[in-house]
Amino acid sequence: MVDHAQQLADRVWHRYDRKERLIRYAVLLGTLMLVFWAVRDIDIFWPWVWDAPNQMSNLGARMWPPSAAGLSNILNALLETVHIATLATFLTIFLALPVAYIAAQNTTPNRACLWLGRFILVSSRSVNTIIWALLFVAIFGPGVLAGILAIVFRSIGFIGKLMGEAIEEIDRRPVEAMEATGASKAKVVAYAIVPQVMPAFFAIVILRWDINIRESTVLGLVGAGGIGVILQGAIDTFAWPTVATILIAIIILVLIGEAITSLLRSKVL
């Protein structure tokens, strides 16, 4: 008995053995060195960093109080921003769904279509909205059209990829049942696949609309329409009180968008 108790007391336990501990310290050291290297290499002008609090209070003072002068202008621009997001999301649906269909393994007609679909999705997603906007401003000139197309081209990848995944996750058994009734491919899709991906579809589109509102607020910085255009103008002319109003307006818009989307989402899910 005593012997046994002795044995118990002597048992040791370590979460990590010596080798594992060494590896963990090495990883930690490596990470710190990476951070140090990055900070040294990017050439920060430190006096400006130390001066930042000063500058902040200075800027704040110049912005306060926000100017209500161009308010109707700002509200119009906000509305345009929302329109860009809505139109772009709506257009995207028609372009992204066929891509999702051919990019889903279980519905794609053949290998070539699968890779074409995936290529479209990857290239759409790997280019940022602002970069798309620069491209379309160069092609169509500055304005709302360039902004809408920029958001469409970025959203195709988002909605297409998530819808493709939703299609791949469906229960196959209803599909089998519909095939057994002698239904054509289109009818099988309409009855066995569409109802199964409907909830995902609404959730994804609402989410993307929300993201698109936020993205369309910055499109104006490259001349692609929306609130960003007057924001850029106000900054360029040092009209700081107007800048403050615009920033507040953007925050309120995003909050409203957030509220609407979470309401809609609770309705569909």
Add this chain to the structure above:
Amino acid sequence: MLEITNLVKRYGHNEAVLKGLDLKVEDNSVVSIVGASGAGKSTMLRCINRLVEPTSGSIKLNGTELVNVKGAELRRARRKIGMVFQGFNLLDRLTVMENVLAGRLGYVNLYQAISRRYPQADIERAFTLMERVGIAHYANKRADELSGGERQRVGVVRALMQEPDLLLADEPTASLDPRTSEQIMILLQSLASELSLPVLINIHNVAQAKTYTERIVGLRHGKMIFDGVPADFNKDALDAIYGGIEAPDDAITEQPDARVEEPRHDAV
């Protein structure tokens, strides 16, 4: 009449699942197909409506060869073959009525299908059949709100909506509790005689097979090793079909509680 001759099915380069099966089913007879898991029951049924492509052999329904038909012709052949599934395979998010009318998809055009504008005759037929099996009051309920037995009734009515010349039932009772599964077997039996419809039922439950069907076909390793009336299905036949195979117990006992899965068929 269904005539299967020398049916062979092989998945890839593996050993054949069906090794030259011959089966003749006269009109309005209810045939049960028994056999251990992996014996090829499910594959045989799915070869008939071509959810699984047969490797070789011939399947004739009322004189029409089914093995080599393609495209629109295949779909026309399929709509004359109703199928009832183990997992019901309903369209869960749609209403019971939509599920039932889906049995007409082979007959209506795409616009009618998508807009749910089915011919009045189809709707009448749907209500008549739903009343016959006692689910008419669920017409506007979502299919996933129903109980297992009710869901399988929806599955049966959907198959009958096709005005089939043949009904296939792939373990229609294996997902149901004992009493409900008896009810479904009785339903299949009486519908078959009412509509003078030949029915092929894959079943694990030998007791039910003997009670509710008039002919039993036993499969083992893709070959038919028993074919006769329930009265002739004795201990020897049972041993021949299930003997030496692991876990035959739930197949022989009154009610199988375990759902024994057939190998997955990755149909095209």
